[in-house]
Amino acid sequence: MKILFMGTPDFARESLKALYESGEEIVAAVTQPDKPKGRGYKLCPCAVKIYAEEKKIPVYQPDTLKGEEFSSLLKSLSPDLIVVVSYGKLLPENVLEFPKYGCINVHGSLLPKYRGAAPIQRAIINGESMTGITTMYMEKGLDTGDMLQKTEVEISDNDNFETLHDKLALCGAQTLLSTIKSLKAGTLSPSKQNDNEATYAAKIEKNDCLIDFSKTAREIFNLVRGLSPLPLAFTHTPDGNILKVVSCECEKTDNMQVGVAPGTVISLDGGICVACEGGSVKILEVIPQGKGRMNAQDFVRGRKIFVGDIFK
């Protein structure tokens, strides 16, 4: 079965890797064009491209999937199946309809929950204790296609975006293999998504990353780990500088203080304890503006943060 793989970041690479290592016939990898990234705006190839080139899989980076150019490429590759994992663009209908066995997508949530761009982050931020992988047939809508297989993955308090992302990437790869196996065996039984239960996991914006200390410790804890290590939740120190928070923990509510404004530093013992709704959070690791990652205590040592300072 000739498979065309479409995907871009690390998350997608795991699926490509699994396909490759299981001996599937991958006719090509389609990925986003190299983009100027990082300091100095150097052109950076994405994870899928790097892996594909390493394995001598032909790589294509079309600017658009619409139009003749990609259509003719499709015809020449003539895949029987297209596998899409975090590609980054919607597929036009003519592409969706091209392969004999359709287009299969690997999505990082238990659909119909968390459709959209940031299912992993949103699941953590919302305090879910369970998420997973869903494979599905693709259709016009965003993550609305008929579901094929699911694998559940537990979210523990120790998980942050990075750890959960890595787990789901591997899990996604395995679920994909399993789905393709069933496809070949003819034992797939697609099931419709219940649109009434659908939720949407919007892309993470800057606004999502600002810590609101009038929320509960648990909510702040979830936000911080859901955005760690990228793009990171942040707050502002009294001097107005941005302080990114890499990790924190919920303090026991028994050290809650009465009459202290949310965002107030109430202790520097073992970290930076900041008052919030119903308790406090202890900030453990930070990235100050213009600096690298460091322990909260190191930050306090050099920067003169005092009890009574207010973060906002």
Add this chain to the structure above:
RNA sequence: CGCGGGGUAGAGCAGUUUGGUAGCUCGUCGGGCUCAUAACCCGGAGGUCGUGAGGUUCAAGUCCCACCCCCGCAA
């Protein structure tokens, strides 16, 4: 040439503007206090101030030049 911050003791920082004996907090080592301590007190060790036998100077962490490295933002 995207914008910007930085390289000073094991860690985090000050000192550079206005050159003149290298400092703070923490850690570490030793001693003291204490029933005890991560608490407190006293004392010590530890630095070619990124590199260049570079330039200016009586004198350079500080001013000038060149190079190397690290990081933040933005995408």
